[in-house]
Amino acid sequence: MIPVGFDYARPDSVDAALALLAEHGEDATILAGGHSLLPVMKLRLAAPELVVDIGRLGELDYIRADGPEIAIGAGTRHHSLEISELLAAEVPLLPAVARTVGDPQVRHRGTIGGSLAHADPASDLPAAVLALDGSVVLRSPRGERTVPITRFYTGVFSTVKEPDELIVEVRVPHTGSAGWAFEKFTRRANDWAIVGVAVADGRIGLVNMGSTPLRASATEAALARGASIEEAALLADQDTDPPADIAATPQYRRHLARVLTGRALRTARPRS
Ligand SMILES: Cc1cc2nc3c(=O)[nH]c(=O)nc-3n(C[C@H](O)[C@H](O)[C@H](O)COP(=O)(O)OP(=O)(O)OC[C@H]3O[C@@H](n4cnc5c(N)ncnc54)[C@H](O)[C@@H]3O)c2cc1C
Incomplete structure (x- = not known):
């Protein structure tokens, strides 16, 4: 439980952080929350030579309206989303989703950028941003690009x-x-989703139904064709590949996806 030794840098701006990433390439890793x-x-699954701490960069901590969208700085904590x-x-x-992430300690440290970058298919916020059809803004010394969340994830723990x-x-x-809803099935309060x-x-x-966050495309298409919620929800696990672990079998996850999708569609409520 002791990491391999590493150097630590705490740049005072995004530009300085980017310069360190450009200099050290794959030997450097960003630390947010x-x-x-x-x-x-x-666990020694990662052993970066340099950890670049962006956790205190105020310029990445904001939530503001920007035309037809809301822009959220990558360093914004889950708790800030909550409130x-x-x-x-x-x-x-x-x-609503941020409120269900871990416990208060996790929510006061964890950031939306870290949650999306980590690319854990069991995480809640990536699936929420996917349902919202959001996008991720990436910056490097080469410039800036905006990647739709639908094209951001390439596999388990990996992104573009x-x-x-x-x-x-x-x-x-x-x-x-058309409104919104979030259903998260856990065994205990504060747990990760078995399915969300x-x-x-x-x-x-969908949370935890494959190697990346997924859209329940067959259900969406059925609803667009005019199918009832009950009919459409039965398709929620189509084209998914849910994992087997100590919490659930793939079959149980498929069942949960169908039930929770029906429940979420029935309770989806317009924003007030
Ligand atoms: C006990 C516990 C319970 C949890 N429960 C849940 C839960 O129920 N649901 C849930 O969704 N999550 C849960 N989490 C995860 C939590 O939400 C994390 O905070 C989040 O996944 C990562 O955010 P972070 O800011 O801590 O990122 P970090 O741990 O600092 O970084 C994670 C990864 O993202 C990279 N990274 C971070 N920021 C950036 C950036 N701006 N640009 C590029 N790369 C970046 C890092 O290099 C690293 O690879 C839990 C965590 C713990 C410890």
């Missing part, structure tokens, strides 16, 4: 992010009249 990176380093009045009014799915890129922002559209279902405007994001 540390709630996923540090366990991974302690944001702007999000409560415009994108209420995000505070290059080693010299930093997630600087997450962008989500305002929720429309996020719904926003008829789009459905």
Whole structure:
């Protein structure tokens, strides 16, 4: 449980952090809240030579309206999502999901950028951003690019992010009249989801149903064709590949996906 030795840098700006990433390439790793990176380093599944701590960069900590979208700095903590009045009014799915992440300690340290970058298919926020049809803004010394969340994940714990890129922002559209809901099935309060279902405007994001966060595309298509919620929800596990672990078999996860999707679609409510 002791990580391999590493150097530590705490740059005072995003530009300085980017310069360090450009200089050290794959030998450097970003530290934000540390709630996923540090366990991974302690288990020696990661052994970066340099840890670049962006956890105190105020310039990455904001939630603001920007045209038809809400822009959220990558360093914004889960707790800030939870208590944001702007999000409560415009994108209420995000505070509702953030409220279910871990415990208060995790929510006061963990960041939305770290959660998306870590690419754990059991994480809640990536599936929520997927249901919202959001995007991720990546910056490097080469410039900035905006990647739709639908193209961000490439596999378990992997994304299109290059080693010299930093997630600087997450962008989500305002929720429309079709409403939102989040269903998270856990054995105990504060646990990770055995399965989770996020719904926003008829789009459905699934937690822990494959190697990446997934859309329940067959259900979405059935709803668009005019199928009832009951019929459409039965398709929620189509094209998924749920894992087997100590919490559940794949068959049980498939069952949960169908039940929770039906429940989420029935309770989806318009933003107030
Ligand atoms: C006890 C416990 C319970 C938890 N329960 C849940 C839960 O129920 N649901 C849930 O969704 N999550 C849960 N988490 C995970 C938590 O949400 C983490 O905070 C989150 O996954 C990672 O965010 P972080 O800021 O801590 O990232 P870090 O741990 O600092 O970093 C994680 C990874 O992302 C990279 N990274 C971080 N920020 C950036 C950036 N801006 N640009 C590029 N790369 C970056 C790092 O290099 C690292 O590879 C739990 C964690 C713990 C410890």
